[in-house]
Amino acid sequence: MLWTPVGFGAGIGGYFALAREPYWAIGPACACVLLIGFLVARMRRNGGLIWLIPLVVVLGFITAQVRTALIPPHLLAVATAGVVTGTVEAIEDRPSRPRILLSGARISAAGGEVRLERTRFSLRSGAALPGIGETIAIPASLRPPPPPSAPGAYDFRRAAFFDLVSAVGYATGPFRRLTDPEVKDGQGGTGEAGEGSLL
Numbered sequence: 001m002l003w004t005p006v007g008f009g010a011g012i013g014g015y016f017a018l019a020r021e022p023y024w025a026i027g028p029a030c031a032c033v034l035l036i037g038f039l040v041a042r043m044r045r046n047g048g049l050i051w052l053i054p055l056v057v058v059l060g061f062i063t064a065q066v067r068t069a070l071i072p073p074h075l076l077a078v079a080t081a082g083v084v085t086g087t088v089e090a091i092e093d094r095p096s097r098p099r100i101l102l103s104g105a106r107i108s109a110a111g112g113e114v115r116l117e118r119t120r121f122s123l124r125s126g127a128a129l130p131g132i133g134e135t136i137a138i139p140a141s142l143r144p145p146p147p148p149s150a151p152g153a154y155d156f157r158r159a160a161f162f163d164l165v166s167a168v169g170y171a172t173g174p175f176r177r178l179t180d181p182e183v184k185d186g187q188g189g190t191g192e193a194g195e196g197s198l199l
Helices: 004-017 026-043 049-069 156-162 181-185
Strands: 080-092 099-109 112-115 118-122 135-143 165-171 175-177 189-191
Touching (some): 080 118, 156 165
Antiparallel strands (some): 099 118
């Protein structure tokens, strides 16, 4: 039916429009109720379509839930301080404190190395900034993306999950450019970066 992709897409869109992650059983429970209603209506030859349309929407919703559950866990488990390395993907040169986004990041701390998908952290106001595409190493204090500050508030952790942002925090020292030619000699360019506010 022509409306089937529309209903399925509406279910997927409805899932991603939610402010917080829904309880996992909501989708399957609704699907079971609608499926039973559809089968009963078909047996009575009376109004099966009014059950089928919302069923397709719920199936789209469930599909989005399942795909989300299959995403490998990537959020930082606990607050960690260490040296973060990664490639500069984006820079927000804000008047107060600039922020940088590193991709393919990892943090080396006392407990060993932890791999991160992306990490976003702030620098001190007026600090020197790396260039887009540069690979850098920088000491930083990171923590998992924070949960909602109050019931019904914006869920930054959920948004960070879908953006593959594993951790947020602030730099605690200068960065070192690992893409500089001097790295071959064990050196490396540095840029002034300092303590900033937690994102």
